[in-house]
Amino acid sequence: MDCDVLVVGGGAAGCTMSYRLSKAGMNVALVTSGTPATAMSCGRIKVTEENKELRQFIRQAGEKYGLFTEEREVQAYTNKGTLYSQSFLSDYDDSSQARAAAGIEGNKDFNPDLAARITGRLTPYWIRQADLDETAESLKEIPEEMIIIPPLFDIRHYRSSMKKLEEQSGRKLREAVTPLSLPGKRLHECLIQAAKAAGTRVLEGRKVTDITAQSALIQSGIREQEMTYGALVLAGGNLISGGLVLDGNMVREPLLGINVTEVASTRLRSAELTEALSSGICAHGCRAAAGVYACGSIVAGMSYPLNKGLWDVMLNAWNAAEKVRDAL
Amino acid sequence: MNGCIKCGECLTACHAYRHLRDQFSGPRRLAVEYPRFNDTSEEAFICTTCGYCEEVCPSELAITQAIVQMRGKMFPPQNEGQKKVLELAYRTDHSVEPKEYSAPEKGKTLLFPGCVGKGRLAGRPEEVIKLLTAAGAEPYIHPGLVCCGSPLSKMGAAEEVERLKNINYPLLSEAEKVVTVCPGCTTMINKSYGIAALHILEYLQDAELNFIDGDDVRVYLHHPCHLSRGVGPHVMDIAKEILDSMPGVTVLDCGSEKDCCGGGGGVLAAYPREAYATADLKVKEAQEAGADLIVAPCPFCAVNLRRPKRLKAVEMSEFLCSRLK
Ligand SMILES: Cc1cc2nc3c(=O)[nH]c(=O)nc-3n(C[C@H](O)[C@H](O)[C@H](O)COP(=O)(O)OP(=O)(O)OC[C@H]3O[C@@H](n4cnc5c(N)ncnc54)[C@H](O)[C@@H]3O)c2cc1C
Ligand code: SF4
Ligand code: SF4
Numbered sequence: 001m002d003c004d005v006l007v008v009g010g011g012a013a014g015c016t017m018s019y020r021l022s023k024a025g026m027n028v029a030l031v032t033s034g035t036p037a038t039a040m041s042c043g044r045i046k047v048t049e050e051n052k053e054l055r056q057f058i059r060q061a062g063e064k065y066g067l068f069t070e071e072r073e074v075q076a077y078t079n080k081g082t083l084y085s086q087s088f089l090s091d092y093d094d095s096s097q098a099r100a101a102a103g104i105e106g107n108k109d110f111n112p113d114l115a116a117r118i119t120g121r122l123t124p125y126w127i128r129q130a131d132l133d134e135t136a137e138s139l140k141e142i143p144e145e146m147i148i149i150p151p152l153f154d155i156r157h158y159r160s161s162m163k164k165l166e167e168q169s170g171r172k173l174r175e176a177v178t179p180l181s182l183p184g185k186r187l188h189e190c191l192i193q194a195a196k197a198a199g200t201r202v203l204e205g206r207k208v209t210d211i212t213a214q215s216a217l218i219q220s221g222i223r224e225q226e227m228t229y230g231a232l233v234l235a236g237g238n239l240i241s242g243g244l245v246l247d248g249n250m251v252r253e254p255l256l257g258i259n260v261t262e263v264a265s266t267r268l269r270s271a272e273l274t275e276a277l278s279s280g281i282c283a284h285g286c287r288a289a290a291g292v293y294a295c296g297s298i299v300a301g302m303s304y305p306l307n308k309g310l311w312d313v314m315l316n317a318w319n320a321a322e323k324v325r326d327a328l
Numbered sequence: 329m330n331g332c333i334k335c336g337e338c339l340t341a342c343h344a345y346r347h348l349r350d351q352f353s354g355p356r357r358l359a360v361e362y363p364r365f366n367d368t369s370e371e372a373f374i375c376t377t378c379g380y381c382e383e384v385c386p387s388e389l390a391i392t393q394a395i396v397q398m399r400g401k402m403f404p405p406q407n408e409g410q411k412k413v414l415e416l417a418y419r420t421d422h423s424v425e426p427k428e429y430s431a432p433e434k435g436k437t438l439l440f441p442g443c444v445g446k447g448r449l450a451g452r453p454e455e456v457i458k459l460l461t462a463a464g465a466e467p468y469i470h471p472g473l474v475c476c477g478s479p480l481s482k483m484g485a486a487e488e489v490e491r492l493k494n495i496n497y498p499l500l501s502e503a504e505k506v507v508t509v510c511p512g513c514t515t516m517i518n519k520s521y522g523i524a525a526l527h528i529l530e531y532l533q534d535a536e537l538n539f540i541d542g543d544d545v546r547v548y549l550h551h552p553c554h555l556s557r558g559v560g561p562h563v564m565d566i567a568k569e570i571l572d573s574m575p576g577v578t579v580l581d582c583g584s585e586k587d588c589c590g591g592g593g594g595v596l597a598a599y600p601r602e603a604y605a606t607a608d609l610k611v612k613e614a615q616e617a618g619a620d621l622i623v624a625p626c627p628f629c630a631v632n633l634r635r636p637k638r639l640k641a642v643e644m645s646e647f648l649c650s651r652l653k
Contacts, residue, residue, distance in 0.1 A: 035337045035384040156583045205383055205561040221560020222518050240333070241386050 003029040003201070004328060006216055006229035008208045008255070009243060011036030012310050013296020013317040014235035015191035019057065020321035022198035026328070029227065030200050031218055033207040036188060037241050037297065038310065043183035044086035045310045046073075054311075054318045058088060061194035066090055066159025067186060084177070087311075092162055095174035098122065100144035104129050110150030110176040122148065132161065136168035146172040151182035155189045187310070211255050214291075231324055234294040235317065239277060243298040253281045253298070258288055277303045286320035287327075295320040331387045338381035338391060343588045343606060344374045344595075372398050373405060374602065377482055377593035378553035380586075399484030409597035410483050417488055421474035421495065422446060429453040435468030438503035440517065440525065442510035443475050444627035450634075450643040451509040451627035456528065459649045460507065463535035467507070470499045477520070478512035482593045489520075497521060507531045509645055510627050511555035511563075512592075527559050528645055529566045529625055538653040542576045548619035549579050550610075550633060550641075551586045552626035567625050567644060574651060582617040584610060589624070591632030608636040615639055623647050 005021050007014045010032030018030045045058065045068075055071075062068035068088035074096065075085050086093070101112035101122040112124035125147075127138035139147060153161040166173050177183055196202050203218065210217040215228040234253065236243025245254045258281055280302060283294035295317040302308045302316055339345055377392045385391060405411065413423050420426060424447030431439070431453045437460060445451040453469055460467035473496055477489035500506055500517060506525035508514045517525040549567060556564045571579050590596075590606020614622055615638055624630040625644035633641035642650075 033383070034386050034388065035335075037386075040335060040337065040386075154583070203561070205557065219560075220562040221556075221558055222515060223560050223562065225562065240335075242388065 001214075001230055002227045003027045004230045005029075005233060005324060006031065006208075006227060006231075007200075007233045007235055008032075008216075009036070009234070009236035009241070009296070009298070010192060010195075010202065010204070011038035011188070011235065011237050011241065011296060011313070012191060013237075013298075013313045014233070015188075015195045016054075016057070016314045016317040017233055017235055017295055017321050017324070018195040018200040018202075019061075019191075019198045020318060021325060022195065022200045024321075024325050026325065028195075028200045029203060029229070030195060031203045031206050031208050031216075031227075033205055034241060037237050037304070038191070039185045039188035040240070041184040041187070041310060042084060042177050043185075043187035043310070044084045044177065045088050045187075045314075046085055047087040047311055048309075049312075049315060051315055051318065054315055057194070057318075058314070061190045062088070062090070062187075064193075065155045065186065065190055066092075066162070067155075067190055090175075091159075092173060092175045093177075095146075095148050095176070098144075098146040098148045098174050100125060100142050100146070101148040101176070102127050102139060102142060104135075104150060104152075107150050107152075109178045109182075110148075112148075115148065115176065132165060133168065136165055139165070139169035139171050139173075142171065144171075146174060148174045148176050151175050151178065154182070155186040158186065208255060230291070230328055232292045233320070233324060234281065234283075234288065234292065234298055235296045236298050238280065238297040238303045243296075244280060251279045256289070256292065258292070274305055277305045286316075286323050293320060293324050331389060333387055335386060337384045337386065341380040341384045343378065343380065343590065344376065344602075372402060373407065373410070373598050374595065375593055376553065376588050376590060376595045376603075378588035379557040380553070380588065383557055396482060396484065399482070400486055401484070403484040403486070405483055405594075405598065407598040409600065410594050413479065413594070413597045414483065414485060414488065417475060417480055417485075417492070421492060423475050423479040424449065429469075431457050431467075431469040433468055433471055435466040437465040437467045437505045437507055437531075438500065439467045439469050440473060440476065440500070440506055440508040440513050441469050442508060442513045442627060443479070444631060445509055449627065450630040451645055455649040456509050456645045459537075459645050459652065460528070460531070462537060462652050463532055465505075465507075465531070470503075472499055476508075476513040476516045478510075478516040479594060481516070481520070493521060497523075500525075509643070511552055511559050511625070512628065515554060515558045527555065527563055527625075529555075529563050529570070530559075532570060532648075533566045537570070537573075537648065539574045539648075539651045540653050542574070542651045544576045544578070546578050546580055546618055546620045547571060548582060548614035548617065548622045548639075549585055550589065550622055550624040550626075550629055552624060552629045553588050553592055554628075555626055556586065563625070570648065571623065574648075577651075580614075580617050580619055582613060582619075584613040589629045589632045591628060596628075596632055603632055604635055607632045608638070611636045611638045611641075621647075 004026040005028045007030045018028045022028045059068050067090045070089040101115045102125045103112040106129045116122040116124040207219045208216050209219045218225045280300035282300045288294045296313040381391045422443045424443040426446040427448045441453045477492045481489045514527040591603045596603040622641035627643045630643040
């Protein structure tokens with residue numbers, strides 16, 4: 001057998017599942033392709049139902065990179081004007097005291113004019129796109145003490161670069177939360193790294209294309225490889241990341257086509273779309289079929305439009321991992 | 329481009345958009361500007377067909393294929409660099425001026441040397457032959473082989489590609505095994521010719537190579553787009569495994585390895601300045617991370633990464649060859 005458990009999909013759910021199973025000493029392979037909803041999200045985690053172990057896992061995964069250093073519930077805002085509260089903060093998250101917003105010319109992530117209009121308490125500035133030293137110089141010219149800037153640094157350089165920029169500019173900096181931007185990517189990266197560190201074999205850029213009893217076909221570029229497993233975990237996400245597909249009038253799990261709630265409409269108007277999103281595979285107690293498990297937003301009722309966000313899918317995966325472990 | 333959910337992931341991933349100018353060849357261009365205004369501006373040619381956009385696209389759209397198709401419709405290209413490459417192909421059947429080399433003309437495993445190799449710029453035939461021999465193969469190069477057509481297909485030159493394919497096809501199909509050095513050739517021969525060809529690293533996966541106790545060297549392992557996303561990410565696992573097994577070699581983990589070198593897809597020919605700028609950024613990162621050497625398992629990338637002259641950049645089979653026992 002190539003692995004004890006094969007996890008399909010490396011979003012928040014798949015990573016959490018892989019981490020926990022690897023920690024339990026299992027041989028886990030995680031196959032993932034494309035951008036997960038996790039990386040597209042604003043990366044705001046809000047604790048909805050307490051779980052101390054999961055809390056600890058998230059903090060540990062982010063600590064190295066300066067993420068989730070503090071636990072406190074705050075509201076952050078985006079350039080789209082949405083408000084979203086979160087339970088974990090990095091040192092650069094809480095922007096409630098900021099009075100200035102600096103956008104960077106050519107960087108479409110964050111529009112300070114828009115932020116100023118939404119909040120009514122920020123003075124907008126535009127600065128030139130430049131390297132770190134020059135950016136610090138430009139920020140120095142802004143009189144306000146605390147400034148919101150767009151996300152600029154990737155996870156590996158996040159903490160150190162923000163610190164450097166603060167020191168050089170003499171300003172306190174806060175980072176704007178924008179969807180389709182870095183925060184979600186950072187969260188995703190730190191979860192992938194956590195799974196890797198726990199011993200999971202992460203096969204990125206690869207897709208599971210077919211499943212037969214006890215083995216899966218994995219597409220890697222122009223090649224296909226077979227991988228045998230003891231148990232399979234479906235964590236492919238919802239419609240947006242291809243974990244579920246819509247064809248004709250059905251919502252279907254694309255690999256096994258199992259237990260998917262039917263959507264009785266050929267045309268997807270918004271009501272139907274909501275219904276489609278709220279369906280998913282019905283994995284009662286996380287077991288979908290013999291040796292097949294599911295976790296995360298692929299599971300019926302776990303999707304975002306139903307108010308189930310990152311914490312919920314991770315909690316779902318955390319608990320499901322225990323069941324998978326016990327079953328093997 | 330039906331099925332695009334306008335999430336913008338492709339834009340975020342595109343190095344051409346990020347580094348060069350506010351230009352993007354991807355979906356928006358394909359779906360809006362091109363059909364509506366029949367706009368034949370440069371954007372379509374700044375794309376290196378690196379495939380990053382395709383990898384991140386949650387809708388799995390075949391973006392690069394669409395870009396190449398669009399180039400076909402705009403054929404012939406207007407820029408001087410690509411015109412020159414085309415002329416060279418008409419004249420010499422190669423995309424790089426071929427030079428003399430010595431290699432056995434008969435054997436069991438056909439080495440498809442590729443234009444960059446034959447031009448002796450990187451992945452030189454003699455060294456690759458030596459490496460394959462050390463791996464237990466009986467390698468040969470058929471002297472009649474020409475360009476596989478991959479670089480020309482990226483410029484939209486469909487007819488010329490067909491002509492070259494017809495020359496290569498019989499020579500490739502009679503071989504017991506086909507091995508290539510350039511990932512562009514690997515993909516082209518597998519997908520377009522329908523002939524099974526291995527990239528040299530895939531061939532070396534199970535080979536027992538003996539390396540010398542060479543000098544300590546810190547290697548930045550570049551992930552060539554057409555290898556790691558084209559042929560498949562599994563090849564990069566093999567590359568890492570082989571390098572890890574070599575005494576004295578430490579492979580760094582910098583985070584920027586997967587970034588495009590900026591030279592592929594005809595960009596090095598069409599926009600040498602832009603290709604240089606992208607390579608320079610990458611080499612700088614390697615330098616800052618403390619690398620002594622860049623190893624690129626693609627002759628084409630090796631050539632482009634060498635241009636900034638900041639760090640030595642070698643093609644991977646040449647590097648392996650230099651440390652054979
Ligand atoms: C724009 C946006 C903003 C959001 N903001 C927030 C927020 O701020 N806070 C919050 O709590 N929630 C937010 N959410 C919701 C949250 O992102 C999702 O609930 C969560 O990420 C779902 O995680 P998942 O692991 O179930 O799925 P995903 O993260 O989607 O991961 C699934 C992965 O599996 C891969 N996959 C699928 N099929 C295969 C296959 N056959 N082979 C290989 N890989 C496969 C997919 O490509 C994908 O990478 C947001 C969502 C979006 C879209
Ligand atoms: S293939 Fe690469 S260069 Fe071309 S549009 Fe996509 S990401 Fe940009
Ligand atoms: S990544 Fe794919 S779905 Fe998203 S905007 Fe680009 S083409 Fe459209």
